[in-house]
Amino acid sequence: MRFFKGLFNKVEQIFVSRRKVDEEFFEELEESMIAADIGMATTMKLVEDLKYGAKKDRITDSEEIKERLKAAIRDILLRDGATVGLREDGEAPLVYLFVGVNGVGKTTTIAKLAARYKKQGKKVIMAAADTFRAAAIDQLEIWADRVGVDIVKHRPGADPAAVVFDAVSAAKARGAHVVLADTAGRLHNKTNLMEELRKIGRTVVKANGRDADELILVLDATTGQNAVNQARDFSEAVPLTGISLSKMDSTAKGGIIVTVKDELNVPVKLVTVGEKVDDLEDFDARVFVDGLFAE
Ligand SMILES: Nc1nc2c(ncn2[C@@H]2O[C@H](COP(=O)(O)OP(=O)(O)O)[C@@H](O)[C@H]2O)c(=O)[nH]1
Ligand SMILES: [Mg+2]
Incomplete structure (x- = not known):
């Protein structure tokens, strides 16, 4: 899938430019996710979870947040089983x-x-x-x-x-x-x-x-x-x-x-x-x- 290269560039940049995990970091992360068309409700939920986890596990490195965000997105997309492409197993037509x-x-x-x-x-x-x-x-x-x-x-x-x-x-x-x-x-x-x-x-x-x-x-x-x-x-x-x-x-x-x-x-x-x-x-x-x- 060649299409997704750069899709989340803005979100990615947050992790490059802001290494320190603080309130401002999460604010910028939230803005970048909304700018990347992740809807408000989903963004808020994801960021709240990340914030909670960061506090609980005393995370200071944004690299760890990045991995957790990726895992959370994976959970959403693979929830209820993910099929690839259209269902083609039925009897024709x-x-x-x-x-x-x-x-x-x-x-x-x-x-x-x-x-x-x-x-x-x-x-x-x-x-x-x-x-x-x-x-x-x-x-x-x-x-x-x-x-x-x-x-x-x-x-x-x-x-x-x-x-x-x-x-x-x-x-x-x-x-x-x-x-x-x-x-x-x-x-x-x-x-x-x-x-x-x-x-x-x-x-x-x-x-x-x-x-x-x-x-x-x-x-x-x-x-x-x-x-x-x-x-x-x-x-x-x-x-x-x-x-x-x-x-x-x-x-x-x-x-x-x-x-x-x-x-x-x-x-x-x-x-x-x-x-x-x-x-x-x-x-x-x-x-x-x-x-x-x-x-
Ligand atoms: N760049 C680009 N244009 C597309 C793509 N898919 C459709 N289009 C263009 O979008 C316009 C509307 O497409 P069409 O299939 O007629 O839409 P419909 O009204 O839903 O049937 C057409 O000019 C298509 O060529 C795409 O993946 N990329
Ligand atoms: Mg048409």
Whole structure:
């Protein structure tokens, strides 16, 4: 995972510039963590624990604090078991739904995943279930052509659940490995959107005999706390199984990975690191933590 180099630079600098462990040190540490997009609640909790431990164990060397912070972040990310990448062990077809607000990277993430599976010799079907905007269907179709996979689409304004039903049926008929469903990022209002996503979820059960194998919320890493708020909204409405974090090439703040896991218990499973079709990586929490503050 090349993306995380430098993600916590600001936090790391605290340990270089301030060796003495005192009140001011903890204040600066707290500021740097919030600046790195680790949310307020998670930051406060981590820093409080570090402060308490430092006092109790009479720690004077910030190097020791650094190791403890790393361990605490590891605990958060590995809590409840950490999987690497998407769940791929179900019987075909696997159904992956991608949700998230407009512009976060849903369609391109689907294209990248489609290209990956195609390369592995797997048959992919895209479902154009963002029927709210005609352009969204066109955009997914362009990607399907470019990558060379099938797409199931209806007319703009059609029922997105029906698109997903047809895509799953087509996947069964054609022996496809995976259905990648794009969904709308915005409807007339939020309640409509969430109700529509729930309906799509029920349709997957009807069509495939089980829940979607993954319900992935796509977030734009460059939007910081906004992304955390989106994660909260979506996780309250639908049973998210993971997060795909986009545009990690455009941000030096990786704290959101820690925050969504800590506050919402939703793991990051994928990250995208650019606009090219192979700019997609599985997120591995162990490798990520080991690389944090690497010299
Ligand atoms: N730099 C960068 N741009 C990205 C990444 N992922 C998506 N984008 C760009 O973000 C914009 C929105 O992406 P799109 O997939 O259309 O978002 P959607 O509205 O959620 O479907 C497009 O211009 C993408 O090329 C990424 O990992 N890095
Ligand atoms: Mg889109």
